[in-house]
Amino acid sequence: MNKFQFLTRKIIYPTSLIFTVLSMAVLLLVNLVDSSKPALSISTAGILLLLSLLISFCNLIFSLRQFTMLTRVLLHFPAVLLVTAGVMMLNPAYDLTVDSLVLVLLFAVLYALVVPPVLLISAKLYQKNAEEKTYTSIFSPRD
Numbered sequence: 635m636n637k638f639q640f641l642t643r644k645i646i647y648p649t650s651l652i653f654t655v656l657s658m659a660v661l662l663l664v665n666l667v668d669s670s671k672p673a674l675s676i677s678t679a680g681i682l683l684l685l686s687l688l689i690s691f692c693n694l695i696f697s698l699r700q701f702t703m704l705t706r707v708l709l710h711f712p713a714v715l716l717v718t719a720g721v722m723m724l725n726p727a728y729d730l731t732v733d734s735l736v737l738v739l740l741f742a743v744l745y746a747l748v749v750p751p752v753l754l755i756s757a758k759l760y761q762k763n764a765e766e767k768t769y770t771s772i773f774s775p776r777d
Contacts, residue, residue, distance in 0.1 A: 644690070644693075644694060644697070645687070645690050645691070646690075648686075648689075648690040648693055649683075649686045649687045649689075649690040650686075652685075652686040652689050652690060653682055653683055653686035656682045656685065656686060657674060657679065657682055660674060660678065660682065661674055677725075678725075681721060681724060681725055684721055684724075685717065685718065685721040688717040688720075688721065689714055689717060689718075692710060692713040692714045692717055693710070695709050695710045695713060696710065703753065707749065707753070710749075711745060711749075714745070715738070715741060715742075715745075718741055719738070722737070
C-alpha cells in the first residue's frame with residue numbers, strides 16, 4: 635500500500651466519518667438544549683475536526699497486530715481519552731469543574747457502547763474475508 639492510499643484509508647476516511655458523527659451529535663445536543671443559539675460555530679467545527687483527526691491517529695493502534703485485541707483496546711481507550719481531554723482544553727469556553735468528571739464518565743460510557751459493536755462487526759468481516767480465501771490447488775491431483 636503506497637503512502638497516499640495509507641493516508642486516505644487509515645486517516646482521511648476515518649477522520650471524515652468521526653467528524654460527521656461528532657458534528658451531528660453536537661448539533662442534536664445543542665438543538666435539544668437551546669434551539670435559539672447557533673448550533674455549530676467555525677471554532678467548534680475546527681475543534682471537532684482536530685479531535686476527529688487525532689482520534690483517527692489513535693485508531694492506528696488497532697493495526698498493531700503483535701498485540702492482542704484486548705491489549706489494543708486497553709491502549710486505545712486512554713489514548714482517545716487523553717486526546718479528547720486535550721482538545722477540550724483548547725476550547726476557550728471550557729473550564730475544569732465537576733462537569734469535567736461527568737464528561738469523562740460520559741465519554742467512558744459512549745466508548746463502552748460504541749467500541750464493542752464496531753469490533754464485533756470488524757471481526758465478522760475479517761472472518762468472512764478469511765473464509766472466502768479458501769485454498770484451491772493449482773495442481774491436478776495425481777492418479
